[in-house]
Amino acid sequence: MTMQRETIDVLTIGAGGGAYPAAFRLAKAGLSVVMTDPKGMMSGNCLYEGCVPSKAIRETGEILEGQRRFANLGLPGQVQVDYPRMVAHKDAIQARRYAQHAQELATCPNLRLISGSARFIDPHTVAVATGEGERHFHCRHIIVASGADVFVPPIPGAEHCLTSHDLYKPDPILKILPERMVVIGGGYIGLETASFFAAFGTRVVLLQKGPQILSGMDPSMVAMLLPLLNANIEMILNADVERIEAMGSGRRVHYRQGGVTQQVEGDVALMAVGRHPAIPAGTAEIGIEIGKRGIVVGPSLQTRFPHIYAAGDVNGQVPLFHAAVRQSLVAAHNILGGNRALDYADFHNVPTTIFTLPGAAYIGLTATQAAAQGIEVITGAYDFSEDSRAQILEAMGGGIRLFFAPGSLRLLGGWIVGIDAGQLIGEIGLAVANGLTAYDLAAFADQHPMSAEGIGKAARSIF
Ligand SMILES: Cc1cc2nc3c(=O)[nH]c(=O)nc-3n(C[C@H](O)[C@H](O)[C@H](O)COP(=O)(O)OP(=O)(O)OC[C@H]3O[C@@H](n4cnc5c(N)ncnc54)[C@H](O)[C@@H]3O)c2cc1C
Ligand SMILES: NC(=O)c1ccc[n+]([C@@H]2O[C@H](COP(=O)([O-])OP(=O)(O)OC[C@H]3O[C@@H](n4cnc5c(N)ncnc54)[C@H](O)[C@@H]3O)[C@@H](O)[C@H]2O)c1
Numbered sequence: 001m002t003m004q005r006e007t008i009d010v011l012t013i014g015a016g017g018g019a020y021p022a023a024f025r026l027a028k029a030g031l032s033v034v035m036t037d038p039k040g041m042m043s044g045n046c047l048y049e050g051c052v053p054s055k056a057i058r059e060t061g062e063i064l065e066g067q068r069r070f071a072n073l074g075l076p077g078q079v080q081v082d083y084p085r086m087v088a089h090k091d092a093i094q095a096r097r098y099a100q101h102a103q104e105l106a107t108c109p110n111l112r113l114i115s116g117s118a119r120f121i122d123p124h125t126v127a128v129a130t131g132e133g134e135r136h137f138h139c140r141h142i143i144v145a146s147g148a149d150v151f152v153p154p155i156p157g158a159e160h161c162l163t164s165h166d167l168y169k170p171d172p173i174l175k176i177l178p179e180r181m182v183v184i185g186g187g188y189i190g191l192e193t194a195s196f197f198a199a200f201g202t203r204v205v206l207l208q209k210g211p212q213i214l215s216g217m218d219p220s221m222v223a224m225l226l227p228l229l230n231a232n233i234e235m236i237l238n239a240d241v242e243r244i245e246a247m248g249s250g251r252r253v254h255y256r257q258g259g260v261t262q263q264v265e266g267d268v269a270l271m272a273v274g275r276h277p278a279i280p281a282g283t284a285e286i287g288i289e290i291g292k293r294g295i296v297v298g299p300s301l302q303t304r305f306p307h308i309y310a311a312g313d314v315n316g317q318v319p320l321f322h323a324a325v326r327q328s329l330v331a332a333h334n335i336l337g338g339n340r341a342l343d344y345a346d347f348h349n350v351p352t353t354i355f356t357l358p359g360a361a362y363i364g365l366t367a368t369q370a371a372a373q374g375i376e377v378i379t380g381a382y383d384f385s386e387d388s389r390a391q392i393l394e395a396m397g398g399g400i401r402l403f404f405a406p407g408s409l410r411l412l413g414g415w416i417v418g419i420d421a422g423q424l425i426g427e428i429g430l431a432v433a434n435g436l437t438a439y440d441l442a443a444f445a446d447q448h449p450m451s452a453e454g455i456g457k458a459a460r461s462i463f
Contacts (some may be wrong), residue, residue: 005135005136005137005138005184006072006136006137006138007137007138007139007323008032008033008034008137008138008139008140009026009031009032009033009139009141010022010023010026010031010032010033010034010139010140010141010142010143010335011034011035011036011126011137011139011141011142011143011352012033012034012035012036012142012143012145013034013036013116013118013126013142013143013144013145013146013280014035014036014037014145014146014147014278014312014314015035015036015037015039015041015042015043015044015113015145016037016043016044016045016046016145016147016312017043017044017046017145017312017321017322017324017325017328018044018141018143018145018147018227018311018312018313018314018324018325018327018328019035019037019044019145019311019312019328020035020042020043020328021325021328021329021332022143022145022328022329022331022332023035023111023143023299024104024108024111024337025329025332026332026336026462027108027109027110028108028110029063029336030110031110031335033110033111033112033159034111034112034113034114034137035111035112035113035114035117035438036113036114036115036116036117036126036128036204037113037115037116037174038115038116038117039115039236040115041098041101041102041113042101042102042104042105042113042115043097043101043154044145044147044324045147045148045313045451046321046324047094047097047098047166047171048094048170049164049165049167049169049279049322050092050164050168050322052094052097052131052371053090053093053094053169053170054164054167054168054169054189054192054193054196054355055355056090056093057086057087057090057167057168057196058355058357059198060086060089061142061196061199061357062357063186063195064079064081064199064200065147065199065230065357065397066393066395067079069393069394069395070394073394076413077437078438081200081201083175083177083178083200084175084176085238088170089167090168090169091170092144094170095170095409096225096379097375099162102457114128114130114135115130115131115414116128116130116131116135117129117178117280118146118280119281119282120280120281120282120283120286120288121136121282121287121360122286123287123307124138124139124140124142124306124307125138125139126136126139126142137149140141140307140341141307141308141309142307142308142309143245143308143309143311143331143335143336144280144283144288144295144303144308144309144310144311144314145310145311145312145324145328146277146278146279146314147277147278147312147313147314147324147330148275148276148277148278148294148313148314148316148319149275149276149278150163150165150271150272150275151273151275151276153271153273154270155242155243155244156242156243156244157243157244157245157246158244158271160244160246160251160269161184161244161246161251161269161270161271162174162268162269162270162271163270163271163272164189164193164270164272167193167270169401172191176270177197177200177201177202178197178202178266178267178453179202179203179267180202180205180265180266180267181194181197181202181203181204181205181266181267181268181269181270182203182204182205182206182207182251182253182264182265182268182269182270183206183207183270183272184207184241184253184267184269184270184271184272184273185207185208185209185271185272185273185274186206186207186208186213186214186215186235187214187215187272187273187274188214188354189272190208190261190270190272190273191206191214191229191354191356192354193196193212193270193272193358194206194229194233194364195230195233195356196357197232197356197422198229198230198231198233199230199232199277201232202232203232203234204232204233204234205233205235205236205264205266205391206233206235206236207239207241207253207255207264208235208236208237208239209238209239209240209241209273210237210238211237211238212237213226213235213237214354216302217354217362217372218306218366218367218368218369218415219368220360220366220367220368220401221257221360221366221401221415221417222360223397224360224397224417225354225356225358225360225417226291226308227397228397228398228417228418229356229357230356230357236255236257236264237347238258239255239256239257239350239368240255240256240257241253241254241255242254242255242256242261244269247265247277249267249313250265250266250267251265251266251267251268252264252265252271253265253266253269255256266448268336275313277293277295277297277314277315277316278293278311278313278314279294283295286360287304287305287350288304288305288308288310288342288385289303289304291316292316293316293317294310294313294314294315294316294317295314295315295316296310296315296461297309297310297315297317299330299341299344299345299346299347300330300334300341300343300344300345301315301327301330301334301345302334302339302341307335307337307339309331309335309437311324311327311328311330311331311333312324312327312328315347316349318347319354320350322350322351323345323347323350326345326350327345329343330343330344330345346433348364349363349364349429349433350363350427350429351363351425351426351428351429353421353422353425355422356420358397358398358417358418358421359417359418359421359422360415360416360417360418360421361416361421361422361424361425362413362414362415362416362425363413363414363415363416363425363428363429364411364412364413364429364432365377365403365412365413366401366403366413366415367403368403369413370392370403376406377403377404377405377406377412378403378404378405378406378409378438378462379401379402379403379404379462380400380401380402380403380404380438380458380459380460380461380462380463381399381400381401381402381458382399382400382417382454382455382457382461383398383399384396384397384398384399384400384418384451384454385397385399385451386457387419387454388448388449388453389420389449389451389453390418390419390451392449393419395418395419396418397417398416398417398419398421399416399417399418399454400414400415400416400424400428400454400455400457401414401415401416401458402414402428402438402441402455402457402458402459404437404462405436408437409435409438409439409462410435410437411428411431411432411435411436411438411441412432413432414428414458415434416428419451420451420452421427423451423452424451424452424454424455427452427455428455431455435460438462438463439461441455441456441458441459442456442459442460442463444456451455
């Protein structure tokens with residue numbers, strides 16, 4: 001094994017959404033930039049086993065649920081579900097996007113991607129373990145963007161469970177549609193996955209530890225969403241999973257509820273109780289602070305060392321892809337500013353979507369959070385039962401809620417349950433981020449007959 005040493009301007013640990021937007025911007029500005037990632041490919045876990053592959057499966061379910069609504073409305077018949085082909089479609093999208101990213105990388109002269117795992121030697125030196133030996137880089141600036149990994153709790157038999165990695169990675173473990181699935185955890189991954197498989201015909205039992213599915217999210221939004229989900233999902237609340245047992249090719253999950261131990265069986269069990277930050281070796285040793293959520297940073301994304309930044313899931317602030325991208329760019333801007341804070345990430349106003357079938361989305365302050373903080377809000381409401389597009393799609397469940405500050409009528413936050421939720425939150429998010437008011441939203445001519453019309457109507461409902 002040989003050891004090489006090189007001096008560069010910027011090194012990113014990871015090559016996902018927290019890393020590559022900064023890497024491209026800084027390389028275009030003339031800095032020498034190296035991204036490192038053991039995957040040897042750009043895009044991180046979002047493309048490898050997260051957003052894109054899970055939504056490739058989701059959208060097939062959306063088309064299927066749509067056809068079912070139209071079975072008596074001009075599209076008769078029963079569509080066959082071919083899960084292996086859906087997986088092949090998902091794999092093809094991943095392959096296509098990897099090829100596209102490789103081309104993008106090839107067009108950027110000051111930027112290299114090195115396949116290997118990085119560790120800190122000292123605050124300016126990073127070692128990368130590559131197939132050809134360990135390479136040392138002396139770096140003027142470092143962006144830690146090592147993301148997050150599946151968290152598997154120390155429950156006996158947890159190794160018998162699949163995780164989102166096994167469902168969504170290229171050439172995944174799960175290629176055949178299970179008849180019965182037990183999902184442990186009713187968060188984003190658990191509920192989304194339950195809703196896709198329920199649409200495909202799998203009978204799903206979902207075990208949630210506490211009293212609320214999507215714990216921590218607005219209870220009135222969750223209450224509106226749950227009755228709209230496919231009836232193939234049975235939800236069991238306050239379930240403490242005690243152990244998972246392998247029985248032949250199936251799984252039996254033992255859980256305790258109200259002092260009584262019970263069991264539920266499935267062909268597969270999915271563990272979906274959260275993710276934890278992937279902290280590179282040497283991080284704590286060189287003195288970077290690590291908190292409960294991940295690497296500790298403020299809105300400038302700087303760690304205790306002004307030239308070392310932590311962007312994306314590794315800081316645990318907002319573990320979503322688009323938040324990682326924005327944070328990555330904030331880090332780039334502050335590097336270009338000579339490690340002075342010139343740009344700041346907003347950890348509070350980030351659009352968030354639960355991509356169930358149908359979905360729900362929110363941003364900013366909700367009425368429930370406002371009440372808990374003693375803040376008064378005025379609520380604008382619009383239900384999709386009145387909406388022309390929802391009626392056309394035969395999907396009238398759900399609605400839009402907007403929360404305005406009394407007096408200024410500034411938009412503080414909002415949520416949507418139902419059609420186009422993940423799209424509509426973009427317009428509401430832009431309005432929150434730019435300090436728009438109910439007057440602005442009410443005056444804007446949103447397009448007819450599209451669901452965004454409901455935003456203006458929700459705003460006008462308070463006048
Ligand atoms: C099933 C699933 C579905 C999701 N769906 C959505 C969604 O619909 N919308 C959304 O916004 N978000 C979604 N997410 C979350 C999203 O994937 C993450 O927020 C996003 O990937 C974070 O980007 P990142 O760059 O911070 O980290 P990651 O994407 O995790 O990338 C980090 C990279 O760092 C590399 N790395 C780790 N350690 C080292 C090291 N020591 N040296 C070098 N490289 C290292 C890893 O190999 C990885 O490629 C989903 C996640 C999952 C698991
Ligand atoms: N649509 C999206 O943007 C999207 C989709 C998927 C994943 N993600 C990201 O991935 C992260 C991880 O998702 P996740 O769903 O694994 O985590 P999560 O934190 O969203 O949800 C975990 C759920 O499991 C429950 N839980 C914890 N321990 C349990 C136990 N022992 N038994 C039963 N339930 C238990 C929690 O109460 C919680 O409801 C999310 O935080 C999110 O950042 C985002």
